[in-house]
Amino acid sequence: AGLSEAGLDLPPMTAEQRRASLELWQRRKAAVLYSVANNLATVAKDHAAAARVYGQLLTLDPGNSERICAALGRLSMQVGDLQSARHHLGRCAQSAPAERRDFYAAQLAVTSADWATAQRLFRSALDSNPGNMLAANNLAVICLYTGQLREAIRLLESLLERQPKLAIHEGLVFNLCTMYDLESSKSVGKKTRLLETVARHRGDNFDVAAFKF
CATH class of the missing domain: 1.25.40 (Serine Threonine Protein Phosphatase 5, Tetratricopeptide repeat)
Known part of the structure; x- marks a missing residue:
């Protein structure tokens, strides 16, 4: 008191x-x-x-x-x-707000394993905001689950080309490196280029385990 x-x-x-x-x-x-x-x-x-x-x-x-x-x-x-x-x-x-509803609706579809609806809604959310890292990452993972590996890689690579600073996100880097490993046994070259991108924008403060070397 x-x-x-x-x-x-x-x-x-x-x-x-x-x-x-x-x-x-x-x-x-x-x-x-x-x-x-x-x-x-x-x-x-x-x-x-x-x-x-x-x-x-x-x-x-x-x-x-x-x-x-x-x-x-x-x-x-x-x-x-x-x-x-x-x-x-x-x-x-x-x-x-309207611009985020598709993203949440897509997550709801994931809880029901409705991959087609989730993919459509995440893509709509990404179209509304091309820099939406979460929407791109989730959409890429769904593409991977549904056997569309090349499309999953293209989505994440396109996102990083548009906004290379997003390479600081360890979860996105880990997912992309996992996809590189699934794509080919010769994934080291692509991972090395990705590492160089991360180094330009994040420096040493990054968990290198995300690269899965």
Whole structure:
């Protein structure tokens, strides 16, 4: 009692100053929780804990509910909880701006293994935004699953030609290198050229395991 959020003696404050102070600390708390959730999901691979943190953020930061529900949808898909994935992605598809609805609808189609619909919707999302790395990556993976290896490679290579800075994304590089390995036993040359692209835009701060040399 009588202390600020930082644990210091609370100076006299107007109601407006108090409100602004609370909002500032709420934003800081949300920023910390986003960092924790991302670390749990991507580094610790503790998807259940990450989902709990994102659940807290839905209450704390309702203005970003689309972003949070999208993250919860991805986490649910990764652990095989398709019912929860459909719930969260459905919320995204209903509330998102028109330019992002096809992307979420495509993810919903993936939860039902409706590859044709997912492919059509991811392609529509990519047509609307040619620089949409997530749409291109997902579309390429679906092409791979459905036996269209050359088309999958073409999609990712075209994306990197248009926007080479996207080569800093380790997941995209890993997928493309996997496809090179499937395409030919002589994939080292293509991977080396990809490594050179990454080096120009990312430098040393990159997990070279993504290249699968």
